[in-house]
Amino acid sequence: RSHVIDGLILSPIHLETADLVARQETSPLVLLGEREYEAPYDQIAIDNVAAAREAVRHLVGLGRRRIAFLGSRTDRERQPAHLRLRGWREELVAAGLEPAETLIVATDGYGRSDGAAAMSALLDRGERPDAVFAYNDLIALGAMRTLTERGLRVPDDIAVVGFDDIEESRFGAISLTTVAPDKHAIARLAVDRLVERLSGRSDSEPRRISPGYELVVRESTGGGRTDARPGADSPSAPVA
Structure with missing residues (x-):
């Protein structure tokens, strides 16, 4: 009141x-x-669209061409998931690549198990990407677990990018490239x-x-672990 x-x-x-x-x-x-x-x-x-475009641009710059999006939603166009999916599409088109709808996987939630299930569903239907852009870090971490269980190497076989820069993204067995607000x-x-x-x-x-925001490049796309240290919780990106 x-x-x-x-x-x-x-x-x-x-x-x-x-x-x-x-x-x-x-x-x-x-x-x-x-x-x-x-x-x-x-x-x-x-700006979710711009941040997603930068993440996808990074993957395209690494030579990846079949870039999946995990964590989509079909309702409410103003939701972050829809905006990040829009950025995924726009950047692929800008790079001269066809956004493959078969590489989009919706999830019931936004946790690790949702990412693991989405990655499994993609691989089970024979749609193997060479990179993954996940709605958030938790989905990305779950997807990486599935890839490891399937004998696929990150980033050699499939590069992975998340979103949010949670603490776990820096300290996993493979540190995660992510968008850090x-x-x-x-x-x-x-x-x-x-x-x-x-x-x-x-x-x-x-x-x-x-x-x-800042795209923090780590091991999941071929970068190093230089920021995996206490106190590295915030980017120094300028205010737009």
């Missing part, structure tokens, strides 16, 4: 645009998270925007602000 708080930074997981539009409280609100909302509030989120910038921008609203210094229309 507005009489309890001055302002709110919210990461909505299961809320829809209609829920946010129906909000009656008048205290300033800043949204986090990578879904897109047509709601009258500031939102801090990285600039978490410090996300936090700073959210607080700064809320303070502006509270102070009355900003009466502008709500804005969608995109912080920076």
Whole structure:
């Protein structure tokens, strides 16, 4: 309630645009998270399409041509999964490659077991890629487990890229190449925007602000382990 708080930074997981539009409280609100909302509030989120394109561009630059996407969703076009899939398609087309729908695998969830099952399903139907771009790091880690069990080598046979840069991505048996959002910038921008609203210094229309991100190259695509150390939890990418 507005009489309890001055302002709110919210990461909505299961809320829809209609829920946010129906909000009656008048205290300033800043949204986090990578879904897109047509709601009258500031939102801090990285550009999923651009980040996905950079991940795929990295794989294409390594000479990979059959790049799978694990973790797709068929509903809600503004969900991060749809946006990352869009980036996958756009970059393949830009590279002169045909996005093969047979290399897209939907998942029930976003955990390790979902990634392992998706990779198994892809291999079982005879669609062997030479690279995988996963919706997130957990799916990528599950996929890598399946590849190891099937006797396939990462990255020699199949290169793998994830998204999020979770701690496990740095310390697995094979460190994971991943897209690392600039978490410090996300936090700073959210607080700064809320303070502006509270102070009355900003009466502008709500804005969608995109912080920076970084593609961290590790062993799963042929890089090294130079950042696998305590304290390497955040990228130094500039704010976009």
